[in-house]
Amino acid sequence: MCLVWTLLAAALCSTAMTPGAAAEPRQAGLGFDLDLATIPELQHQFDQGSLTAHALTKAYLHRIGTVDHAVNSVLAVSPDALEQADASDARRRHGQTKGQLDGIPVLLKDNVDTKGLASTAGSRALNVPPIDDAVLIKRLRAAGAVILGKTNLSEWANFRSTKSTSGWSGTGGQTNNPYVLDRNPCGSSSGSGAAVAASLAQVAVGTETDGSIVCPAGQNGVVGLKPSLGLVSRTGVVPISAEQDTAGPMARHVVDAAIALSVLQGRDPRDPATAAYPVSQPRDYAALLNPGALRGARLGIWRMAGQDADVDKVMRSVVDALTAAGVTVVDVELPYQDQIAAAESPALLTEFRHDLEQYLRSRRCAPQTLAALIDFNSKDPVELSKFGQELFEQAQSAPPITDERYQAQREAATSLARRSIDEVLAANHLDAIVAPTNSAAWKTDYAAGDAYSLGSSTPAAVAGYPNVSVPAGFAGALPIGVSFMASKWRDARVLAFAAAFEQASGARRAPHYLPTLPLATP
Template identity: 70%
Template sequence: MRLFTVMLTVVATVLVGVPASAVPSQERLGFDLDRATIPELQQRMDQGRLTAARLTAAYLRRIATVDRKIDSVITLNPRASAEAAASDQRRRTGRTLSRLDGIPVLLKDNIDTRAMDTTAGSRALRSRPAADAHLVQKLYRGGAVILGKANLSEWANFRSFRSTSGWSGVGGQTSNPHVLDRNPCGSSSGSGSAIAATLAQVAIGTETDGSIVCPSGATGIVGHKPTLGLVSRTGVVPISAEQDTAGPMTRHVVDSAITLSVLQGGDRADPATGAIPAGQPRDYAALLRPDALRGKRIGVWRMSGVDAGVDRVVEASVRVLRARGATVVDVDLPFQDEIGRNEFPALIVEFKRDLHAYLANRPGGPDTLDELIEFNRNDPVELSKFGQEIFEESAKAPDTTDPTYRRQRETATTLARRSIDETMARFRLDAIVAPTNSPAWKTDYVNGDAFVLGSSGPAAVSGYPNVTVPAGFAGPLPIGVSFFAGRWSDATVLAIGAAFERANPARRAPDFIPTIG
C-alpha cells in the first residue's frame, strides 16, 4: 500500500494548495483534535479560532501521514477543500446549515457518491454512480465536508464464509490501530479504524448484523445503528432491505447524536422511511443529559463465561451504571438459537433480490450476481485471500416468493423483536446492555475471522436501535458495551450511552502497537 500512501500525500497537497509539510497537524491546531467534540469545534469556528479549511487540512494531513499504518481510507474527495471553503463563507455571512457545517466526514465505500467511485471494495465496481446516495445529500444539506471513502470488508462481508474482515480487493487490509496485527472487525472496518486513529470527525458505516457496532467496539469508538427506516438506504450497496441501515461512527456520543439528526428523514425511494413516527425527535443532542441514568432500569445480558476480559469490563460497567443511579437486573434474551437458524438463510435470498435492484442503476459494470461471480473467477486479486461461497449460494437461492424463505424471515424478525420487547416488558426496562465484542483477534487469511462473542443480533434482526460505547480494555484491546431498546427509541439509547460515557470515560487514542504476545 506504499503507492497509495504517496498518492494520499500528493492529493492532500493539491487539495489545500500548500506543501504537505505545511498542512496543520493535530498539534498545530492548538488543541487535542482526538478529544474535541463537534460542539467544541463549532464553538471555535464561531469564535474565529478555527476554520473548516484548517480543520479539513489537519485531517488530510493525518490521513497522509497516519493512514499508512492502518490502510483505512480508499480514496479522497477532490472537492473537500472547496466544500470546507464554502462552509467558511457561509459562517462569515451567518448562514450555517447545521451543527455538521464544516465538519469532515468519511463515508464507507458502499455509499454512492458522484465525486468518487463507489466500489463496495470490489474491483468489479470501479465506476462512478450517477447520483449521491440520499444520506450523502442529507450530509451536504447540513454543510458537512466529505473527506473521502473508507475501506470495508468487501461486499460488506457477504461473499465468503471464511472471509477476513477489513480486506477488500480495492483497499487491501485495514488494521486495528490499537494493535496492528489485530483485526478491526465487521464490514465498516475502515470507518472504525479511521475514527479511532483521528482521521475524520465522523464516519458513516452500514450494518446488516454487527457491521457498525463490532468495528466500533473493536477499535474503541462510538457506533450507532439506528432503527431500520430512520436513515434512507437509497444509493447504498445492499445486503438486505429487511436489516440494512447506515449510521454514524464517532469518538463521542454527542457527535453521533448530532450526525443522526442530520441523516434521518423520509425518502420516497425507501419505503421503510415512511414509518418514521411524527413525534420522532429531530435534535438528539439536545436530549443528552448528564443524569440520564438516574432512575433507569437496565437489563444486563452478560454473555458471561466466554472471555474473562469481557466479563471484567461488563461487571465494571454494571458498577458504573448503579453508581449513577440506575437499577440493573440480569436478563437472558430468549430465542437466540432459532433467530440465528433463520436469519442467514433469509439473507441469502434477499441479497440476490436487492443486489440486482442496485446493479440495475449502476451502468457500465456487472448487472447480475452471476456476472460478479464470473468476474471474480477471472480476476487475479479477488479470490486471492478467500472464496465466494456466499455469492454462489445466493445465486442458486429461490426468490422471495418462496414459502420457506417467507417463513424464515417472519420467524427471524418476529422472534428478534419478541426477544427485546418481551424482556423489556417483563423486567420493566428502559434499555438492555450487553458486551459488544471480545478482544480483537489476529488477522488470519487461512482460518478467517475468529468471532468469539457479539450481541448485535437481536437489535439487527429486529431493526431496533443499538449504540455501542467504549467501556474498557483487555490489555491494549478495546471492549465496548451496547445499549439497545425498542423500535424508534434511538433518543433513549443515545442518552443512556452518553451518560455512561460521561461516567466512564474509557476511550483512549490508539498506540499503533505492531503486535502483542
Template identity: 60%
Template sequence: MRFPLDLDGVTIPRLARLLEAGRLTSVELTRAYLERVETVDRLIGSVLAVHPDALRQAAESDRRRALGRSRGPLDGIPVLLKDNIDTAGLATTAGSRALCVPPSTDARLVTRLYAAGAVVLGKTAMSEWGNFRSPWSTSGWSGVGGQTRNPHVLDRSPSGSSSGSAAAVAASLAQVAVGTETDGSIVSPAGHTGVVGFKPTFGRIDGTGIVPLSSRQDTPGPIARHVVDAAILMSVLDGVDYTDAVTADVLPGARVGVWCPSGADPVLESAVDVLRRHGATVVEVDLPGQDELRAAELAALTSEFKHDLENYLATRTGVPRTLRELIEFNEADPVELGGFGQELFFDAEKAPPITDPGYLDQRRTATVRARRSIDDVLAAHRLDVVMAPTNGPAWPIAAGDPSGGGTARPAAVAGYPSATVPAGFSGPLPIGMSFLAGHGADGLVLGFAAAFERATRARRAPAYLATLP
C-alpha cells in the same frame, strides 16, 4: 505549523463554537485531517480515497459562516463515508474491483450531508461485500483496499464490515464517519477500535443509493469518538434533533438489563458497578433463541442479497448487472479470490426468490424471534434498556470472523436501535458496551450511551502497537 487542537478529544460542539468565533476555519480543520490521512493512514489503511473537492467544500463553509449563513453544527465538519455509499465522482465499490466505475449520483444521505454543510472528506475501506462473499472472509479486507488494521494493535482485526469508518475515526482521520450495518457491521468495528457506533431503528435513515446486502435489515448510522458527535450526525441524517437526548441524566432510577451470553468479564463487571453507583437498578437477563434466530436470518439474507443487489446494480453503469456476472468477474480477476472464495455468492445464486413461501417463513421467523427476544425481556423486567458487551478483544488478522454477530444480532434483525460505547480494555485492546431498546427508542439509547460515556471516560487514543506486548 502544528495544528493547535487535540483532534482526538475535540467534539463537534466545541468545533462549532471555535468556527463561529473565528478562531478556526473549516479549511484549517479539513487540512489538518487531510494531513493525518496522508501520514497516519499508512499504518492502518482505512481511507480508500480523498474527495478532490474537500478543501473547496471547506472554503464554501467558511464563506457561508462569514455571511452569517451557517447551516448548523455540522457545517464545515469533515465526514468520511463507507465505500458502499454512492458518492458521485468517487468510486463506490463495496470493496469489489467489479464496481470501480463511480456512480453518477449521490446516495440520499450524502445529499443530506451536503445540505447540512458537511465536508465529505472521502471514502473508507470495508470488508468486501459486507463479509457476505464467503464464510471465511477476512474482516477489513477487500480487493479494492487490501487490509485495514486495528489502530490500537496493528496485527489485530478492526472487525467489520464498517472497518475503515471505525478505524479512521479511532485514528482521528475525520471528525465522524458514516457506516452501515446489516448484522453488527457498525457496532462491532466501533467496539473493536474503541469508538462510538450507533445503529438506528431500521428506516430512520434513507438507504437509497447504498450497495445492499438486505433491504430488510441494512441500516446506515454514525461512527464517532464522542456520543454527542454521533447524535449530531444522526440528527442530520434522520432530521430529528437528538442533542437533548444526550444531555439528560438518565441513569438515576433507570432499570437496565444485563445480557452476557459469553459469561462474566472484568470490563462488564466494572460497567455494572458504574451503573449501580450512578443510581441504576441492574437486572441479569437472557435473550433466548439466538441459535434459531441466526439460522433463520442467514437463510433470509441469502435470498434477499441476490434480489436486492441486482436491483441496485441496475442503477449503475459500467458494472456487472447480475450475481452470475459478479461470480464470473471474480473467477477471472487476479486479486479477488486470492484469500478466500465466494461460497455465499454461490448459495445466494441458488437461493429461492423472495416470493417463495419458504423464504417468507424464514424472514418472518427471524424478525419475530428477534423482536420478541427484546420486547419480552424489556416488558418482563420493566427495563429501560438492555446492556451487553459489544465485543471481546480483537483477534489476529486472519480469514474468518470469530465475532459471529454476537450481541448485535437481536437489535439488527429486529430493526431496533443499538449503540456501543467504549467501556474498557483487555490489555491494549478496546472493549465496548452496547445499549439496545425497542422500536423507535433511538433517543433513549443515545441518552444511555452518553450517560455511560460521561460516567466512565473509558476511551483512549490508539497506540499503533505493532503487536501485543
C-alpha cells in the same frame, strides 16, 4: 466505453510513523487534541474565529497522509474537500451556517454512492463512480458537511465468503486496527471505525446488516449507532437486505454521533421503510443528551458470561459504573437466539441476490447480476486471492423472495428477534438492555479467517431496533465496547444512556498503533 476509475491515493505522503508518538492528534497543527474535540467544541471555535473549516479539514487531510499508511482505512480523498471547507467558512462569515455539521469533515463507507468518488463496496467490479449521490449523502451536503473521502470496508459488506477476513477488500487491501496493527478492525464498516479511532475524520458513516457498525465500533474503541430500520434512507447504498440494512454514524463521542444522526435521518419516497417512523421522532438528538439520564433507569444486563474472561471483567466494571450512576440493574437472558440465527442466515441469502441485482441496475458498466459478479471474481487476479465466494454461490442458488419457505424464515427471524427484546423489556420493566459489544480483536489471519468469539448485535439487527456501542474498557491494549439497545424508534433513549455512560466511565483512550502485542510470559 467505460473508463476504469482510479482511486485517489489515500496516503498523501509516506512519512514514517513511530507508534504511539508521531501519531498524536495534537500534532495536526491546531493547538488542541483532535481525538478529544467534539463537534460542539469545534463549532464554538468556528464561531469565535479561532478555527476555520479549512484549517480543520487540512489537519484531517494531513493526518490521512501521515497516519493512514499504517492503518489503511481511507480508500480515497475528495479532491474538492478544501473547497467544500472554504464554502462553509464563507457561509459562516455571512451568517448563513447550515447547522452543527456545517464545516465538519465526514468520511463515508465505500458502499455509499458518492458522485465523483468511487463507490465500490470493496469490489474491483464496481470500478466506475455512480452518477448520483445516495440520499444520505445529499442530506450531509445540504447540512454543510465536508465530504472528506471514502473508507475501506470488508468487501461486499462481509457477505461474500464463509471464511472471510474483515477489513479486506479487493480495492483497498487490509485495514488494520489502530490500537494494535496486526489485529483486526472487525467488519464490515472496518475503515469507518478505524479511521475515526485514528482521528482521520470527526465522523464517519458506516452500514450494518448484523454487527457491521457496532462490532467495528467496539473493536476500534469508538461510538457506533445502528439506528432503527427506516430512520435513514438506504437509496444509493449497496445492499445486503432491505429487511435489515441501515446506515448509521460512527464517532469518537456520543454527542457527535447524535448530531450526525439528526442530519442523516429523513424520509425518502424511494425507501418505503422511511415512511414508517413516527412524526414525534426527535429532530435534534444531541439536545436530548443528559448527563443524568442513567439516574433512576432500570437496565437489563445481558452479560453473555463465561464466553470470554476479559469481557466478563469489563462487564463487571460496566455494572459498577451503572450502579454508581443510579441505575437499577437486572440480569437478563435474551431468548430465541438459536432460532433467530437459524432463520436469519438463509433469509439473507435470498434477499441479497434480489436486492443486490436491483441496485446493480443503477450502476454504469458494472455486472448486472450476481452470476456475472461470480464470473468476474473467478477471472480476476485479486478478488479470490485471500478467500472464496461461498456466500455468493449460495445466494445464487437460494430460492426467490416469492418462495413460501423463505417468507417463513424471514417472518420467524424478525418476529423472534423483536420478541427477544420486547418480552425481556416488558417482563422486567426495563428501559433498555445492555450487553458486551465484542471480545478483544483477533489477529488478522487469512488462512483462519475471522475469529469471532462473542457478539450481541443480532437481536437488534434482525428486529430493526436501535443499538449503540460505546467504549467500555480494555483487554490489555485492545478496546471492548458495551451496547445499549431498546425497542424500535427509541434511538434517542439509547443515545442518552450511552452518553451518560460515556461520561461516567471515561473508558475511551486514544490508540497507540502498536505493531503487535508482546508475547505472554509463562
